[in-house]
Amino acid sequence: MFTSPSREFPFSTQDFDKIRKMIYDYAGIALAPGKEDMVYGRLARRLRALGLSSFGDYLHRIESGDTREFELFTNSLTTNLTSFFRESHHFPALIDQLRVQRERGGTLQLWCSASSTGEEAWSMAISACEAFDTLTPPVQITATDLDTHVLETGRTGIYSADDVEKLDPARVRRFFVRQSDGRYQIRPELKSLVTFRQLNLIAPSWIVRGPFDAIFCRNVMIYFDKPTQARILQRFAPLLKPDGLLFVGHSENLYHSADLFKLRGKTIYQLASAGR
Template sequence: MTSRTSLSAAADSAADMADSLVGAEFAFSTQDFDRIRLLLRQHTGISLSEAKRSMVYSRLARRLRATGRPSFSAYLEGLRAGAPEWEYFVNALTTNLTYFYREGHHFQILADFLKRRAAEQRGQLLQIWCAAASSGEEAWSLAMTAAEAFATLAPPVRILATDLDTQVLATAKRGVYRPDQLSKVPEALVRRYFCEEPDGGFSVRPELRALVAFRPLNLLDPVWPVRSPMDAVFCRNVLIYFDRTTQLRVVERIATLMPPGALLFVGHSENFSQGQRHFVLQGRTVYARAGMQRQPA
C-alpha cells in the first residue's frame, strides 16, 4: 500500500516538476496557473484540469513573447474580459479538434429528419444551429448533408455556425481545406461541393456558402444572438469542457430554442442524463425535444 507520506511526496514532486517549467523561458507558478483557470472558467465555462498545466504554459508562452511580457504575472496583470489581449488569451486556450463527418451516424439521422420535417413544414426553411463550429468542418458537413438529402445545391435549410474562438471561426468562414483535411469526405462529394484552388487547397462552393452564417458566440453569454426556433442543434464535443452546473444551464437554454420534435446532437462522450427533463433519447447521442408535436395545418 502506498503510504500517505509517499503520496504527498509524489504530489510535491509533481508540483516541483510543474514548477520546473520555471526553468523554462518564463516562471509559471501554481498561482499563475490557478488565476488562468479561474479567468477561463468564469468567462467561457471551460474547466482546465491540473493535467493541462504544461499545455497552458506552452500556449500562453507564445502570447507572452508576442506581447513582450516578461512573466506570467505581468501578462495576467491587465488581462480582463474585453481587453485587447482577451480574445487571443481565450483563442489560445480552446481545444478545436474537429473533422468532416465526425460521428458519421449523426449525418444519416439528420438527412432523414430534414426530409421528414420539410414535408411536415411545407416550404418553411429548416434551421440548424452548429453551436461549437470550430474550424468549420462540422458546419460544412451539415450543409453537404442537406444538399444531398434534397438533391439540390439550394436545400430549404439555413445553418447558423457559432464558436467562442474567433480565430477558428475565421478559418471556418474562409472554407478552404487541404486535401488531408478532406480525407473523410467521399471523393464524389469533394467534386460536387468544393472547387480546387491553384495552391492545391479545396474551397467550399459558393452555393453551399449561401446556406451557412458564421457568428462568434460564447455559450456562457447571458444573451445568445440566435433568433429562430431551431429544428436541429449540433452541440458536440463542447459540453465536456464544462462542469455539470454549466452543462445543465447550457442544455436548458438550448431546449428553449427548440420546438417539440427538434433534434439535439451531442458528442459521443457527453453524459446527457441532465437533459432528460426536456429531451427523449432518439438514437445514439441524438435527442428529440419533448413536448406535444404541432400538427401541420
Template sequence: MTAAGSGWSTGRLERDLELTDADFARIRQLIYQRAGIVLAEHKREMVYSRLAKRLRHHGLTRFSDYLARLERQPEAREWEAFTNALTTNLTAFFREAHHFPLLADHVRGRAGRIRVWSAAASSGEEPYSIAMTLMETLGQQAAQRAEVIATDIDTDALGKARAGVYPLEQVSKLEEARVKRFFQRGRGTHQGLARVRPEVAAMVEFDALNLLAPSWAVQGPFDAIFCRNIMIYFDKATQTRILERFAPLLKPDGLLFAGHSENFSYITDRFRLRGQTVYVRKP
C-alpha cells in the same frame, strides 16, 4: 556523466517564462469565468505552451504580469486571444458520421424553412458537413430554404471557417463523389488545398458566440442543434444551464446532437434520448 553533458534529453520542458502555481490557478479561474471551460490540473503544460506565445508577443517574461495586464483591461482585445489560445479545436468533416443520416431523415419531406444550429462550429467542418447533408437530402432547393447558423467562441477558428479552405489531404478522406460535388481543388499557388463551393458556403452563417453569455444572438426555432464535444469542458451546473436554454430554441420535435462521450440524460428533463448521442426535445 550528467544528463546535461550526456547528449540525452531529461524529458523536462525547458521554460524561459515564469508560471507559478498561483498563476496557473488564476488562469483556470479566468477561463472558467470567461468561457465556462474547466481546466484540469494536468493541463498545466498545455497552458504554458499556448499562452507563452502571448507573453512573448507582449515582451513579458512572467505570467503574473500578463494576467495583471488582462485584469486591468476587462474589455481589451487580448481577452479574445487568451480565450482562443485555451480553446481546443478538434474536428473533421462528417465526424461521428451516424448523426448525418439521422439529420437527413429528420428533415426529409418537411415543408418550409429548415434551420440547423452548429453551436461549436470550430474551423467549419461540422457546419459545412451539415450543409452538404441538407443539399444531398433536399436537392437544389436546399440553398433557398435551408440555413445553418454556425457559432463558436474562438474567433481565430471562425476566420478559418469563413474562408472555407482546407488541406486537400483532409478533404480527400471523404467519398470522391462528395469531393467533386462540394469542393473546388486549388491550382497554382493553391495547390494542395480545396475550397468549399460557393453554393455550400452560402448556406452557412458564421458568428462569434459565447455559450456562457447572458444572451445569445441566435433565434429559433431550429430543426436541430449540434452541440458536440464541447460540453465535456464544462461542469454539470454549466451544462444544465446551456441545455435549459437550448430547449425553447428547438421546434417541438427538434433534435439535439451530442458528442460521443457526452450524456445529457441525467442533467435535464427537457430532452429524452432518441438514439446514440441524439436527443429529442420533450413536448
C-alpha cells in the same frame, strides 16, 4: 511553483489558478488541475509574441483591460479538434430529419453551436444538399463558436488536401472547388447556406433565436462542469422545435437533464415532451 529549468517563463500555482478562474468565469471552461503543461504551452506563445518575461506581467496586461489580448487568451485555451463528417452516424439522421421536415415547407433552421474551423457546419450543409438533391436547399445554418480565429477559418471555407482526403471523391467534386495551390474551397452555393458568428454559450444572452429543426452541440459539453451543462441545456430546450433534434458528442450524455431531453438514437436527443 510549476517552473522547471526547461521552462522559459516563471509559471506559479497562483498564475495557473488565476488563469483557470478567468477562463471559467468568461467561457465556462473547467480546466482540470492536471492541465498546467497545456496552459503553459499555449500561453507561452503569447508571452513571446508580446515580448513579456513572466506570466504575472501577461495576466496584469489582460486584467488592465487589453480586450484584444483577452480575445487571443481565450482563443489559445479553447480546443478545436474537428473534421468533416466526424461521428458520421449523425449525418444520415440529420438527412432523415430534413426530409421529414421539408414536407411542412418553409426554410429549415439548423444551429451548429460549437463550429470550430467549420468542418461540422459544412458537413451539415452538404447533408442538407443531399437531403434535397440540390445545391440550394431551403436550409439556413447558423454556425457559432467562442474562438474568433477558428470562425474566420470556417467563414473562408478553404481546407487542405489532407482535410478532405477521407471524404468520398464524389462529394469533393460536387461540393468543393480545387484551388491552384492544391487546397479546396467550399462552393459558393454552400457558403450562402451558412452564417458564422461569435457566441459564448455561457453569456447571459445569445444572438440566436430559433426555433431550430436541429442543434449540433458536439464534444463541447465535456469542457463544462455539470451545473454549466445543465444551464446550457435549459436554454437549448426552448430553442428546439417540438420535434427538433439535439446532437451531442460520443462521450456525452444528457442523463442529468432527463426532464428536458430523451434519447432518440445514438447520441441524438429530442425534447422530453416530444410525442406526448
